[in-house]
Amino acid sequence: MNAIETTGLTKRYGQIVAVDDLDLTVPTGEIYGFLGPNGAGKTTTLRMLLGLTRPSAGSLHVFGRTPGPGYLDQVGALIEGPAFYPYLSGRENLRVFAGHARVPGARVDAVLRTVDLTDRAKDSYRTYSLGMKQRLGLAAALLKDPRLLVLDEPTNGLDPAGIADMRVLLRKLAADGVTVLLSSHLLAEVSQICDRIGVLSHGKLVTQATIEELRAGGTLHVTAEPAERAEAELIALVGRESLHANGSGFDLNVEPAAASRINTALVTAGVEVSELRWREPDLEQNFLELTGDDHVR
Amino acid sequence: MSGDLKAELSKQVHRPASWLLLVVAVALSLTFGYLVPYAAPDPGRGQDALLPGAFVGSAIGGLPIFIGGLTLIFGVLVAGSEYGWDTWKTVLAQGSSRFSVYGAKIVTVAVGTLLLMLTLFAAAAGASALVAVLRDQPMQWPSIVDIVRGIGAGWLIAMMWGTFGVALAVVFRSVALPIGLGLVWLLAVQNLLASVAAPVLPWVAEAQKGLPGPNAGSLVAGLGARTGTPGVEQLVGAGQASLVVAVYLLAFAAVGGWLLHRRDLG
Numbered sequence A: 001m002n003a004i005e006t007t008g009l010t011k012r013y014g015q016i017v018a019v020d021d022l023d024l025t026v027p028t029g030e031i032y033g034f035l036g037p038n039g040a041g042k043t044t045t046l047r048m049l050l051g052l053t054r055p056s057a058g059s060l061h062v063f064g065r066t067p068g069p070g071y072l073d074q075v076g077a078l079i080e081g082p083a084f085y086p087y088l089s090g091r092e093n094l095r096v097f098a099g100h101a102r103v104p105g106a107r108v109d110a111v112l113r114t115v116d117l118t119d120r121a122k123d124s125y126r127t128y129s130l131g132m133k134q135r136l137g138l139a140a141a142l143l144k145d146p147r148l149l150v151l152d153e154p155t156n157g158l159d160p161a162g163i164a165d166m167r168v169l170l171r172k173l174a175a176d177g178v179t180v181l182l183s184s185h186l187l188a189e190v191s192q193i194c195d196r197i198g199v200l201s202h203g204k205l206v207t208q209a210t211i212e213e214l215r216a217g218g219t220l221h222v223t224a225e226p227a228e229r230a231e232a233e234l235i236a237l238v239g240r241e242s243l244h245a246n247g248s249g250f251d252l253n254v255e256p257a258a259a260s261r262i263n264t265a266l267v268t269a270g271v272e273v274s275e276l277r278w279r280e281p282d283l284e285q286n287f288l289e290l291t292g293d294d295h296v297r
Numbered sequence B: 001m002s003g004d005l006k007a008e009l010s011k012q013v014h015r016p017a018s019w020l021l022l023v024v025a026v027a028l029s030l031t032f033g034y035l036v037p038y039a040a041p042d043p044g045r046g047q048d049a050l051l052p053g054a055f056v057g058s059a060i061g062g063l064p065i066f067i068g069g070l071t072l073i074f075g076v077l078v079a080g081s082e083y084g085w086d087t088w089k090t091v092l093a094q095g096s097s098r099f100s101v102y103g104a105k106i107v108t109v110a111v112g113t114l115l116l117m118l119t120l121f122a123a124a125a126g127a128s129a130l131v132a133v134l135r136d137q138p139m140q141w142p143s144i145v146d147i148v149r150g151i152g153a154g155w156l157i158a159m160m161w162g163t164f165g166v167a168l169a170v171v172f173r174s175v176a177l178p179i180g181l182g183l184v185w186l187l188a189v190q191n192l193l194a195s196v197a198a199p200v201l202p203w204v205a206e207a208q209k210g211l212p213g214p215n216a217g218s219l220v221a222g223l224g225a226r227t228g229t230p231g232v233e234q235l236v237g238a239g240q241a242s243l244v245v246a247v248y249l250l251a252f253a254a255v256g257g258w259l260l261h262r263r264d265l266g
Helices: A042-049 A090-101 A106-114 A130-142 A160-175 A187-193 A211-215 A227-238 A256-268 A283-291 B002-013 B016-039 B052-060 B066-084 B088-092 B098-134 B144-172 B176-197 B202-210 B212-222 B238-262
Strands: A004-013 A016-022 A031-035 A057-062 A075-078 A148-152 A179-184 A196-201 A204-210 A219-225 A243-246 A249-252 A272-279
Touching: A004 A042, A016 A042, A016 A204, A031 A042, A031 A160, A031 A187, A042 A057, A042 A148, A042 A179, A075 A130, A090 A106, A090 A130, A090 B002, A090 B088, A106 A130, A130 A148, A130 A160, A148 A160, A160 A179, A160 A187, A179 A187, A196 A211, A204 A211, A219 A227, A219 A256, A227 A243, A227 A249, A227 A256, A256 A272, B002 B098, B016 B052, B016 B066, B016 B098, B052 B098, B052 B144, B066 B088, B066 B098, B066 B144, B066 B176, B088 B098, B098 B144, B098 B238, B144 B176, B144 B212, B144 B238, B176 B202, B176 B212, B202 B212, B212 B238
Parallel strands: A031 A179, A031 A196, A075 A148, A148 A179
Antiparallel strands: A004 A016, A004 A057, A196 A204, A219 A249, A219 A272, A243 A249
């Protein structure tokens, strides 16, 4: 059973279509990166998943359940940044939310330990730094010991060490069987931690693939002189359709293992090879093209 | 709903603003119910209204206007702060239904206003006993039935204003605007209707009999509150007034619940 399945999920605000006919599938046990530029519809989708926003059309299932009583029993979430009562301490805030979640008070200390906030738990929430607030938000999301964790831009406000800690924590949760749906506009963040990525642009899911699938399809880059002779040799070796000349040399659509054979053939033909390098596909460029936007970094 | 109720009560118990409202309500009630009349007695009435036998009317006399305003603020804070701090999403992500959380908020307002009524009655009883001692008057208390009836009526009115605040908070999805508009209605519009429009426009005078404030005023007047206190005037009988106030309470609660259920949050 998939953790999340949406079919034709749509949200309209008047004439504006924020989410358009979205078919999203998040397999159980994976860390799924929900990627897209600001305004692509990521948060609206997550809000619909959590019942905060009503869909205009379409259906959604979480672990096979449709919205209704018990729908969020196995779901923890942190949406659009942490939101707590400023006059309460971190621990008091979590106790309040433990009441709403109907979980024992003992879970409060457990999740405070998980996010490493025990030392500051007695302090008023209003005195917390942005990073501490974010960690408290994650603690609230973990109160129910969820099977699915929905996190919207969870590293906002965290310093590099905090981001690394968050990454370690999410990997640990995933190893324990928790499915994580993580939205971000940061390609680097998502590609480092996620098993699978869905790219949203202008409310539409433009691609959904594993990281391995997205990284597949690299090219062998060759720089050699004289260029005309090198080109003729390469066409003979790999065929014109597998060769792409550019300003700095040639990109060949071949397997990485072909590199030594091509090098030997060029040298034997009297061509001087100055560079022979395997190039991974440019994920960033791919995403910019997919989203038609330059906000993805 | 028990988990939600526990959570909602915890939010208000730990909130300094809730206790500040209680302190202000008691201070205002004692100041205008006892201190000022004691320091500057009304020649036409004497000080019988300050003695224990009349403490029920003194305890609930402020509910049509200023104590009502404070309970309205309490209602707005209970519901509106979730919008102000954007905490609805954190609450509802825990899996509670909107209906359950809203119901817990209404019960929290009921508990808060009951505490307010009990405190006001205790304070008024204490103040009236002090006046009796100072004036060397006998301690003649109202019957238990009259006291319970007074607490019940006061609670009903306080709940009505509290749910008015909850409904305004849900309608405007904020804190400041609902408090501002609610207080303008309570403190200004009601008084203008009663003192400016009603005397010259018979239909306004008649329409007042269906408005929440005049019915609250009629109810407390019927239970012994001094007429002449702002908002206290017996326009209708206590029975009708109780019914109208109860209908407004239910209507405000229903409007807030319906809107919260059908709207998107955030």
